[in-house]
Structures are given as C-alpha cells and as structure tokens.
Amino acid sequence: MKKLKELLQKIDGKGYKAYKDIRGSYRFPKFTLSIDYVQGDPFASPSRLRVVIPRLQTIVDEEWFHTAVRRIRTEDEIARKVDDAIHGHSGRSKGTGKSGLIHIDVPGQKVIERSAVTISEETITVCLSLGLPAQGRRVLGKQAEQMLLHQLPEILDKSLFSLKAQTVTKALHLADQQQAIREYLVENGYVAFVANDAILPRESGISDRPLTSKVIPFQSPASMEIALPIPHRDEPLEGMAIKEGITLIVGGGYHGKSTLLHAMEHGVYNHIAGDGREFVVANERAMKIRSEDGRKVTGVDISPFIQNLPYGKDTRSFTSENASGSTSQAANIIEAIEAGAETLLIDEDTSATNFMIRDYRMQQLVAKEKEPITPFIDRVRQLYTEHNTSTVLVMGGSGDYFEVADNVILMENYLPYNVTEEAKRISEQPARTRKREGGERFGELRRRIPERRSLNSQKGKRSKVSAKGKHHILYGQTDISLLQVEQLVDASQTRLATDVLYYLESKNKLGEQTIPELLDIIERKMNEEGIGSFSVFPNQHPGDVARIRRTEMAAVLNRLRTLKIR
Numbered sequence: 001m002k003k004l005k006e007l008l009q010k011i012d013g014k015g016y017k018a019y020k021d022i023r024g025s026y027r028f029p030k031f032t033l034s035i036d037y038v039q040g041d042p043f044a045s046p047s048r049l050r051v052v053i054p055r056l057q058t059i060v061d062e063e064w065f066h067t068a069v070r071r072i073r074t075e076d077e078i079a080r081k082v083d084d085a086i087h088g089h090s091g092r093s094k095g096t097g098k099s100g101l102i103h104i105d106v107p108g109q110k111v112i113e114r115s116a117v118t119i120s121e122e123t124i125t126v127c128l129s130l131g132l133p134a135q136g137r138r139v140l141g142k143q144a145e146q147m148l149l150h151q152l153p154e155i156l157d158k159s160l161f162s163l164k165a166q167t168v169t170k171a172l173h174l175a176d177q178q179q180a181i182r183e184y185l186v187e188n189g190y191v192a193f194v195a196n197d198a199i200l201p202r203e204s205g206i207s208d209r210p211l212t213s214k215v216i217p218f219q220s221p222a223s224m225e226i227a228l229p230i231p232h233r234d235e236p237l238e239g240m241a242i243k244e245g246i247t248l249i250v251g252g253g254y255h256g257k258s259t260l261l262h263a264m265e266h267g268v269y270n271h272i273a274g275d276g277r278e279f280v281v282a283n284e285r286a287m288k289i290r291s292e293d294g295r296k297v298t299g300v301d302i303s304p305f306i307q308n309l310p311y312g313k314d315t316r317s318f319t320s321e322n323a324s325g326s327t328s329q330a331a332n333i334i335e336a337i338e339a340g341a342e343t344l345l346i347d348e349d350t351s352a353t354n355f356m357i358r359d360y361r362m363q364q365l366v367a368k369e370k371e372p373i374t375p376f377i378d379r380v381r382q383l384y385t386e387h388n389t390s391t392v393l394v395m396g397g398s399g400d401y402f403e404v405a406d407n408v409i410l411m412e413n414y415l416p417y418n419v420t421e422e423a424k425r426i427s428e429q430p431a432r433t434r435k436r437e438g439g440e441r442f443g444e445l446r447r448r449i450p451e452r453r454s455l456n457s458q459k460g461k462r463s464k465v466s467a468k469g470k471h472h473i474l475y476g477q478t479d480i481s482l483l484q485v486e487q488l489v490d491a492s493q494t495r496l497a498t499d500v501l502y503y504l505e506s507k508n509k510l511g512e513q514t515i516p517e518l519l520d521i522i523e524r525k526m527n528e529e530g531i532g533s534f535s536v537f538p539n540q541h542p543g544d545v546a547r548i549r550r551t552e553m554a555a556v557l558n559r560l561r562t563l564k565i566r
Contacts (some may be wrong), residue, residue, distance in 0.1 A: 001026055001027060001028050001029075003026060003150065003196045003321075003414045004022060004026045004033070004132050004148065004513065005145060005149060007021055007022050007144045008022065008141040008142075008144050008148070009141055009142075009145070010075050010137055010141075011139050012034075012136055012140070012141025012142060013139060013141070014138065014139050015137060015139070016040070016041060016132075016134050016137045016139060017040060017044060018139050019036050019038045019039075019047075019132050019139060019144075019548050020040075021523075022035055022038065022061065023035050023036070023037075023038055026249055026549065028153065030053065030153070030161070031051050031052060031053040031054075031057075031156065032051075032052045032058055032154070033049060033050075033051055033152070034050040034051075034052065034540070034541075035047065035049045036048050036049060036050060036537065036540035036541040037537075037540070037541060038132065039131070041097070041137070042095065042096045042097030042098060042099055042132070042133075042134040042137065043096070043097035043098065043118070043174060046098050046101055046103065046129040046131045046132075046542070047129065047130050047131070047132050047543065048127070048128075048129055048130075048541035048543070049127075049128055049129075049130055049541055050125055050126070050127050050128075050540070051125070051126040051128065051152070052123050052124075052125050053123060053124045053126070053156070053160065054122065054123060054544065055119070055121065055122060055123055055549055057161075058124060058152045058160060058161065058163065058311070059163055059165055060074065060119065060124060060163070060507060062121075062424050063167075064119075064172060065119045067179075067264075068181045068312065068527075069175050069178075069270075070172055070174070070176070071119055072111065072112075072113045072175075073111060073171055073172055073174075073175035073270075073548075074114075074119060074168060074170075074171075074172065074258075075113070075114065075116070075117040075119055076107050076111045076112075076114070076117075076272075077104055077163075077165070077167070077171050077408075078117045078126070078159070078160055078170050078266075079104055079105070079106060079114065079116040079117045079125070079157040080107060080282060081103050081108055081160065081162075081163065082116075082126060082128075082155065082156075082159040082160065082161065083104050083106035083160040084099060084461065085155040085156075085158040086104065086155055088104070089102075089151060089154065090122075093392070094133075094141055094253075095133040095134050095135055095138055095143065096134045096135060096137070096252075097134065098131030098333070098408075099131050099132070099133040099134055099140070099143070100131055100133055100143070100147065100288075101130065101131030102128060102129075102130050102131075102147070102151070102152075103128065103129040103130070103352050103545070104116050104126070104127070104128055104129075105127070105163060105492055105544035105545075107210055107272075108261040108489075108490065109209065109271055109272060109275045109277075110208075110266070110269040110270065110271055110272075110489060111175070111269065111270040111271065111406070112231070112273060112489075112490060112492075112493070112546045112547055113267060113531055113546060113547040114492060114531070114544070114545070114547075115127055115377070115492075115530075115531055115532045115541075115543065115544065116186075116544065118530065124160065125161065126156075127440060127542070127544070128152075128543050128546070130147065130148075132144055132147075133147065138206050140357065155211070159269075159353065162551065166367075167219045171272075173231070173232040174272075174273055174278060175270065176187075176230075176231050176232060176547060177230040177232060177233065177237075177279070178270045178278070178279070178281060178532075180228075180229075180230045180231055181228060181230060181237070181281045182281055182284060183195055184228055185241075185281065185283060186283075188241075188253075189243060189244045190241045190242060190243055190294065191243070191244055191246040191247075191282065191286065191342075191343045191390045191392065192241070192246065192264045192267060192280075192281065192282040192286070192392065193226075193228065193239055193240070193241050193242075193267075193279070193280070193282065193285065193319075194218055194220070194239050194240045194242075194260070194263065194264070194267075194279075194280050194345075195218070195237055195238070195239035195278075195279030196217070196218060196219055196220055196225075196238050196240075197217040197218065197241045198217065198239070198276060198277055198278075198279060198280050199211065199217060199218075199275075199276025199277070200218055200256070200259050200260060200262075200263040200276065200280070200414075201215055201259055201331045201414075202262075208249060208277060208489075209275075210274075210275060210276035211276075214299050214560075216358035216413065216414040216415065217416070217543055218239075218240075218415075219238065219415055219416075220238065220239050220240035220325070220412075220416065221240065221409070221416055221417050221418040223239055223418045223494065224240045224241060224242070224407075224409075224416075224418050225240060225241075226238070226240075226241045227241065228241075231399070237501060239279065240416060241554070242264075242392065242407065242409075243406065244384075244388075244390045245384055245390055245406035245407070245409060246380055246381065246384060246390065246391050246393070246404055246405050246406050246407075247390075247392045247393070247405065247407040247408075247409065248390070248393055248394075248395050248401055248402070248405045248407070248408045248409065248423070249261060249393065249395070249409050249411060250364060250393045250394075250395055250396060250408060250409070250410050250411070250423075251396065251411035251412055252396070252412070253396065253412050253489070255411045255412055255413060255414065256411040256414035256415075257347075257394045257411045258347055258349060258394055258415075258422075260326065260394075260409075260411060260416070261345055261347055261392065261394050263277055263280045264280065264282045264286065264345060264392060265282070265286070265288045265334050265345050265486065265487060266280075266487070266489070267280045267281050267282030267286075268279075268282050268283070268284055268286055268487060268549065269489065270280075271499060273370050278337070279370065279437075281341045281392075282343070282345075283342050284549075285340055285341050285342040285343065285549075285550075285551065286341070286342065286343035286344075286345055286392075286486065287336045287341040287343070287344060287551045288345045288346075288486045288487050289329065289332050289333055289336060289344050289345065289346050289351075290329065290332065290346070290347070290350035290351060290484060290486070291325035291326065291329040291332075291350065291351055291352040291355065292323070292325075292327050292328040292329070292332060292484045292500065293323070293325050293328060294322050294323065295323050295328050295331075295481075295484070295559060296320070296321055296322075296323070296559060296560070296561045296563070297318060297319060297320045297323045297327065297328065297331040297558075297564075298319050298558070298560075298563040298564070298565050299317045299318070299319055299448055299565025300317070300319075300331045300334050300335060300336060300448070300558075301315070301316045301318070301445055301446040302315050302318045302327065302330040302331055302334055303315045303316045303318075303319060303375065303443070303458060304334070304343075304374065304379055304438070304442050304443055305326075305330035305333070305334075305355070305376070305379065305438075306326070306327060306330055306372050306373055307366060307372060307375050308369070308372050308376075309372050315372075315498040316446060317361045317446065317565070318331070319565075321384070321561075324352070325351075325352030325354075325355065326352040326355035326373055328352075329351060329355045329376075330355065331558075333383075333416045334445060335554060335555070335558050336551060336554075337383075337387055337389055337445060338445060338515055338516060338518060339515065339516065339550055339551045339554035339555075340392065340484075340519070340550060340551070341551050342388065342478070343389070343390045343391070343392065344389060344390070344392070345391075345392050346376075346390045346391065346392070346394070347393075347394040347544070348393070348394055348395050348396060348397060348398075349394070351376075354373055354375070354378050355375060355376055356375060356377065356395075356398070357375050357376075357377055357398045357401075358371065358373070358375045358434065358437070359398070359400065359434055360433060360434040360435075363434055363435055364438075368437055370437075374437050375437065375439030377400060377401055378436050378438045379400075379442055380393075380404055380439045381404050382440075382441060382442035383442055384524060386441065386442045386443065387444075391474075393413050397553065399423075399426065400425070400433075400434060402423040402424065402426060403427040403433075403454070405420070405423065406420075408420045408422075408423040408424075412455065433437070446564050447513070448514060448515050448521045448566075449511070449513065449514050449565065449566045450510045450511075450518070450557065450563060450565060451511055451564040451565065451566055452508065452510045452511040452512060452513065452563065453564055454510055454560060454562055454563045454564045454565075455475070455501060455502075455504060455505035455560070455562065456476045456477075456478075457475060457476045457502060457508060458476050458477075459482065459504055463476070463502070464476060464496055465501065466498065467494040467495040467497070467498045467501050468490065469491050470482070470488060470489075470490065470491040470493075470494050471483045471485075471528070472481065472494075473486075473494060473497065473498050473501070473556070475498070475560070475562075476502060476562075478560065478561050478562050479561075480560060481541060481559065482494065482555070482559065482562070484554065485552055485555045485556075485559075487495075487549070487551070488548070488552045488553060488555070492544050492545050492546035493545075493547070493552065494544045494548075495543055495544060495545045495546075496531060496534065496545035496547065496548050497548050497552070497556045498547060499542075499545060500522055500534050500548075500553060500556075501535035501556070501557075501560075502534075502536065503534045504518070508535070509521065515554060515557065515558075518557075519550040519553060519554060522550070522553060523550055526547060530547055531546070531547050532545065
C-alpha cells in the first residue's frame with residue numbers, strides 16, 4: 001500500500017503512460033489489490049483491477065456457496081452491494097475522459113453467473129474497472145491516490161464488509177426455491193411453471209422492470225393448477241404448470257398471449273425478489289425460435305422442412321448468405337435441436353407465415369409437388385415423439401393447430417383459461433380440412449463439424465476481436481449480428497461469447513468435433529475452471545463477462561459469416 005502511494009506521488013504530473021508503472025499487486029490491511037491492466041489513454045477503456053479478500057475476514061459462510069446455485073446468488077448479491085456503495089459514494093473525481101470512474105459489472109433483474117465477483121473456499125475476488133484520473137494527458141497522482149487508497153477501501157467497507165446475513169439468507173432462500181421448481185419440472189414432465197400472482201408485463205418495451213400500475217396478477221386455470229412443495233415456505237406454491245408436448249396459447253390481440261410467452265422465454269434465468277417473475281420458471285434448455293430474414297446459414301440439414309428445391313439444390317447441407325424468413329426459421333429449429341434445446345418457444349408474430357401453415361385452399365391451388373416447404377404444423381408432433389422436443393406456440397390466426405395440440409390456453413384480459421376440450425371438439429367437426437404433408441417421420445439430423453478456417457481473427461497484422469454491446473461481435477473482418485437471438489439478455493454474455501470464439505481459434509479446437517461436442521467442451525470448461533477461464537490473460541481480471549447458455553453460444557457460432565462446415 002505504501003509502495004503504491006510512493007509510485008503515485010512519483011508519477012504525479014507526468015505523461016499518462018507513466019501509469020503503467022503501477023501495474024502489480026499491493027497489500028492493504030484487509031485485502032490485496034491487483035492492478036492487471038492500465039489504460040493507455042484517459043479516453044480508452046478503463047483500467048482493470050482485482051480486489052482479493054480472505055473469505056474468513058468476511059461473514060461469508062460455507063453454507064452460502066456449497067452449491068453452484070447458492071454460490072452464484074451470493075456472488076450476485078455482493079456485486080449489487082458493491083454497485084450500491086459505488087453510487088452512494090460522494091462524487092467522482094474530475095478530470096479528462098473517464099477520470100474517476102469506478103465500475104462493477106452490475107446485474108439487472110436476472111441472476112446470471114458473472115466474473116464480477118468470485119467466491120472460493122479461501123478468497124472472495126471482486127473485479128472492478130477504474131478510470132485513472134488525468135488532466136489532459138497528464139497524471140493526476142493525488143486524485144489517483146484518493147481513489148485507490150481511500151475511496152476503494154471505503155466502498156468495500158460499505159459493501160462486502162457490511163453484508164447483512166439476514167439479507168443474503170433471504171436471497172439464498174429464493175434461489176433454493178427456484179432450483180426446487182426447476183428440479184420438480186424435470187422430474188414430473190413439465191416445461192414451464194407460472195406462479196399465481198406473478199406480474200408478467202414489463203414497464204416498457206426497453207425496460208425489464210415490472211409494470212406497477214393497472215396490472216392484472218397471473219391466476220392459473222383450476223384444471224392446470226398444481227401445488228408445488230418448495231423449501232423455506234410453509235404452504236405449497238400454487239400456479240400453472242405446462243406439460244411436455246405441444247401447447248398452444250391463443251386469444252385475441254392485446255390479451256396477453258405474447259406477454260405470457262415472453263415471461264416463459266426469460267424463465268430460463270432466475271430473477272431477483274420484486275421482479276414479479278421470481279416464480280416463472282421454464283425448462284433450462286427452452287429456446288425462442290423466430291424467422292430471421294437475411295441471416296447466414298451454413299451447412300444445415302433443413303430437409304425435414306424444405307426439400308425438392310428448383311434445379312435440385314441440396315437441402316441436407318443447406319447454405320445461404322441471405323436466408324429467407326421460412327428458410328431461416330427452419331435452420332433456427334434444426335440448430336436449436338442440435339444444440340440440445342428441449343423446448344421450442346414460438347410466436348406467430350415473429351414467424352414466417354408460409355413456414356407455420358399451408359391451409360386447405362392453398363393446398364388445392366398449389367400442389368404439394370410444387371411446394372418445397374413442409375409447414376411446422378406437420379412436423380411439430382414428430383419433433384416431440386422422435387426428438388423429445390416440446391413446443392409452446394402463440395397462435396391467433398390458425399385453428400388447424402388445434403388438431404395437433406396437447407393443451408390449448410386461451411388468454412382473455414391477461415388471464416388464462418384451459419380450452420383444450422373445446423378446441424379438440426372444434427377440430428373434430430366436419431370441414432374441409434387440410435392434408436398432412438411431409439411424410440410420417442421427422443428423421444435424424446446430420447452431424448456438422450465446423451472447419452478450422454471458420455474462425456479468423458486477423459485484421460491487418462493483428463488479431464481484432466471485440467463485443468459491441470449485446471447484439472454485435474466484431475471478429476477479424478466479420479460482423480456477427482445477434483439482434484434476433486432473443487434470450488441473449490446481457491452484453492456481458494456477448495463478451496464471454498467473444499472470448500469463447502477466440503479460445504476455439506487460438507487453441508485449434510475446430511476441425512474434429514461436432515457442434516454439440518464443442519458445446520460440451522465449452523460447458524465443461526465453464527463448470528470446472530470458471531467463466532473467466534476463456535480470457536487470454538490467465539490469473540488476471542477476465543473482463544466483464546457472464547455465463548452464456550449453450551443454445552445462445554450455438555446461435556453465435558451459426559451466425560458466423562465465415563463458418564465452414566464439414
């Protein structure tokens with residue numbers, strides 16, 4: 001600590017690059033400070049530092065991290081407290097560019113494993129970003145001394161060293177309950193659970209916070225309601241459970257169909273208390289599917305949905321630089337199954353109409369041998385029986401789906417009603433019904449192996465890789481667009497995806513394994529070595545990264561415009 005003070009006094013007033021001298025580790029009374037990366041300019045990305053605290057100097061108990069779910073929740077709680085302390089601190093040092101900035105990768109409404117805080121048996125590590133103070137391009141040593149030697153210890157005193165056991169225990173009890181629901185779903189053949197009194201609508205289209213005015217709490221139909229025993233609660237938790245198979249959500253416009261599906265879509269993540277969706281839980285491998293005009297598709301077997309193209313183009317290994325709506329939706333489904341998705345979530349509003357249905361009259365006008373597309377309605381049952389992949393589908397425009405559905409939920413004024421029997425009765429009435437298309441089986445999927453030349457980070461003489469917010473990755477000379485990957489919910493997940501791509505390239509991991517095998521390798525490395533293990537700088541601040549699910553990681557790989565498949 002004294003050494004750091006001497007260095008800051010020595011470089012005071014020098015050119016900004018003199019800050020490079022402070023890289024290294026310094027012992028403070030309660031922690032060790034490691035300055036891993038020093039920005040080269042006051043306008044550049046902030047400097048990265050780690051604070052390593054002996055766990056026994058805090059109240060963090062072994063019970064708080066003896067399972068992965070509890071550890072992630074405790075880390076999440078500490079990150080939130082550190083952020084509160086940063087924002088509660090009196091003012092930011094003045095200066096040029098990012099001078100005086102102190103930042104932690106703070107979580108939002110969802111609880112996702114992050115590099116911001118890491119707990120082990122011996123230590124707690126907090127990763128921060130800090131804008132070293134400057135006037136113009138001159139070092140402000142005294143202000144830096146104030147930040148590092150006074151503000152930083154005060155922030156830790158008001159957060160990590162002031163944790164309340166009661167507050168953390170409350171958060172851990174919620175995490176235990178959410179995990180119990182997830183396990184119950186798997187053991188009892190359900191794909192989603194929505195608790196009674198859940199608040200599903202969000203504040204706005206750009207906010208993930210709950211709507212607080214004129215909101216109708218969720219209430220399950222009696223016929224779909226279950227009472228679910230969960231820990232830390234005297235009474236069972238009641239709500240609507242959706243069984244495996246094919247479930248339709250129907251109803252008029254603006255009655256809550258898409259709102260319900262959106263809540264399930266985000267139910268793959270745990271939520272904090274007060275979010276309204278704390279007890280909205282979906283299968284952890286549920287994936288939202290949509291059409292995606294213009295996306296690159298590489299070597300995907302879309303033949304279950306599209307075949308017999310003009311001029312004999314092969315659809316068993318289909319490639320397109322600019323896929324249509326129906327083609328992209330077919331590819332998205334096949335890629336999701338390949339990545340291990342167990343439930344598909346589909347909204348007709350974001351689907352290609354000709355992919356979802358071909359009605360009786362259209363079948364009369366356009367003969368099947370002239371129509372390459374087998375609509376989803378004729379494959380949805382086969383997906384479940386052959387690949388054990390369930391579907392939850394919002395559908396307001398076609399009653400033909402009644403025939404293939406196991407359950408039909410009618411949304412009316414934001415409340416659900418079980419209308420399965422009525423829908424089945426309607427589907428059995430004599431009418432001009434459409435013919436089933438596409439044969440009796442869905443068929444097996446082909447194995448796809450990404451070739452080594454798929455990843456090239458070179459831009460000029462150097463490797464250039466960076467995440468640009470939540471929806472874009474610049475990889476070498478390629479822009480990967482993730483705008484339509486709807487369950488990618490945090491820019492920190494995109495940063496981790498960028499690190500994973502560079503790891504796959506630099507370690508020559510491509511060329512032998514199929515995509516599912518690569519995803520297994522990535523998941524195993526995350527679980528065994530941590531999400532920061534993909535960083536090119538081992539044992540340093542790994543950057544602000546958060547865990548990405550295998551389904552979204554597969555989506556990133558599949559949207560590489562340089563992807564080559566064998």
